[in-house]
Amino acid sequence: MSKTSTEAPGNPAGEEQDLGAAGSQLSTAPVETAMPGSFGGNRKPGLTGWLAWTGREVLGWARWTWRQLTSMRVALMLLFLLSLGAVPGSLIPQTGTDALKVSEFQAAHKALGPIYEKLGLFHVYGSAWFGAIYVLLFVSLIGCIVPRTWQFVGQLRGRPPGAPRRLDRLPAYATWRTAAEPEEVREVALAVLRKRRFRAHVEGDAVAAEKGYLRETGNLLFHLALIVMLIAFAWGQLFKSEGDKLIVEGDGFSNTLTQYDDFKSGNLFSDDDLVPFSFNLKNFVGTYERTGPNRGTPRTFQADITYSVGAYGKAKKHTIKVNEPLEIGDSKVYLVSHGYAPVVTVRDGKGNVVFHQAVPMLPLDSNVTSQGAIKVLDGYKNAQGVSEQLGFAAVFVPTYAKSSGTMFSQYPGLDYPVLNVTGYHGDLGVNSGIPQNVYQLVTKNLKQFKDSKGNILKQQLLPGETMTLPNGAGSITFDKQIKEWAGFQVVQQPGTDWALTGALTAIFGLAASLFIQRRRVWVRATTGDDGSTVVEMAGLGRSESAKLPEELGDLAALVHDRAPTKTDEDLPVPAEGAEQQ
Secondary structure, eight states: OEEEESSSOSHHHHHHHHHHHGGSOOOOOOOOOOOOOOOSSSSSSSSHHHHHHHHHHHHHHHHHHHHHTHHHHHHHHHHHHHHTTTTTHHHHHOTOOHHHHHHHHHHHTTHOOOOHHHHHHHHTSSSSHHHHHHHHHHHHHHHHHHHHHHHHHHHHHHHOOOEEEOGGSSEEEEEEOOOOOOOOHHHHHHHHHHTTTOOEEEEEEEEEEEEEHHHHHHHHHHHHHHHHHHHHHHHHHHHOOOEEEEEEEEEEEEEGGGOOOOEEEEEEOOOOGSSEEEEEEEEEOOOOOSSTTTTEEEEEEEEEEEEEEEOOOOEEEEETTTTTEETTTEEEEEEEEEEEEEEEEEEETSEEEEEEEEEEEEEEOOOOOOOEEEOOSSSSTTSSSOEEEEEEEEESSSSTTTTTSSOSOOSSSBBOOEEEEEEEEESTTTSSOOOOOTTTTOTTEEEEEOOTTTOOOEEETTTEEEEEEEEGGGEEEEEEEEEEEEEEEEEETTTTTHHHHHHHHHHOOOOOOOHHOOEEEEEEEEOTTTTEEEEEEEEEESOOOTTHHHHHHHHHHHHHSOOOOOOOGGGOOTTTTOOOO
8 A cells, every 4th residue: 555644634624624424423412502692683663573573582592592401511510410419418317218317407506407498408309409400401311312313313224425525634544556446446345344344335436334333322322321210210219118117026017007117208109009918027047256356246137037918928938138138029128127125024013914025125236235115004003003004214235244244245145134124103104195215214204113222123134033113013024035126127119120220221321432433434446547446545433543543454454455556567657747656
């Protein structure tokens, strides 16, 4: 080959004018428009002229606004604003997630609280400004994707444009003379390009080919995936539900609102959307490291259950582990917490059992030092025969530290369980209508039991031991049976599969749009003045790339192998002053 070039000439304007259709439509990006002046033009006198001018002005500005909104620049800005707007939702407590923390934040920040409330920072994802950004981004992506998709479909249905008049002005260029006929060269070039997966055809005296359509496909897929993710996110937020339930071994749960300890849901969620199922906790197994620096670290947490779907479903066995939830329809049941529930028996002064059940204790540390409350609401009468309510503040440790004598556990396993109880009697306040924590005592209307010396009555009990209440008030026994409880979270969030699919598609689409280059190649074969065939090959990409000249060189080498350069012996002697290619 006698001449190759990889540099563009220094006349961009002339080059663009010379390329014509050959350099167009390498992308489906819309053409940027300048800031408009007046769309109305000259206004004619009178009311009719004013109305016509106003209509043109309004329509022009509307079209310009729509073009700006559907531009990729604005879409990226809105996406950035959406990400920025989600930051307060992660840093500031939200009413939909934890209303108690919101109340505590407002109580602790008297000045910032009202400001945050007005700005909607306590309910970011439901605020008007976040919704406006969300809707504008959605509209922007739709308005950007639809015209580009139709334009790209038109490009796929069409053929690569014909060769420009001056191929030597393109960024990558090669030329040589050959003894093969022009038709033969074009056939060779057509076969070579098609073998390299170019879309190619003969137009006039040249072969036109194009490759890299997956770049635009990836670009469109990326934006379509963003739309799918936005829809999935909105759908999931509107129809989601999330509930927590603490279940002691031997107890069960039915998926109804009244069964949950805590429940949150989206704005469009209804009771009918709950998946009908139930399950019983048969056994909980928790094991821990015994020795070494990781002593006390959990090794196994699993809950053995039996569950059934629907009112008359057949019972099935299943084991729920951490990060291995039970999936029933759109619901997932996660194992999220664990603790102990010592079995306690309370008797009145006559020896009658007025309370006998397992009492869940809430862990305070990693060694499961736990606290709770034992509440006897009905059936108890004191020594005088007057109905009262009993309450016991309790602290439970699965492994008691005998050397220190403190109620802090040394190990999370049941090596040396001890229950510390402090007794109260009176009114527990459960009938006041004010909600209260089932794991804490409200001692406002309660009196503490005291021994014969006037000291507060409290005692550390081993399994099987009993604390006798003074003045024939009864007793409380820490039974030898100690049950365990498990905390479950039932999550129902539709659209997660769509969101995952959209995210993966967006990654693949973005990778295709970044790493695949769309390019065009032309091979022109014409008869020269000396009777030999002049072969010209040129390439044009959407952007400058070192790979385009390399690829053109490979293609030229393949064509040259079958249409080699004409030897000097076969070339006629050029006239004096003529330039030889």
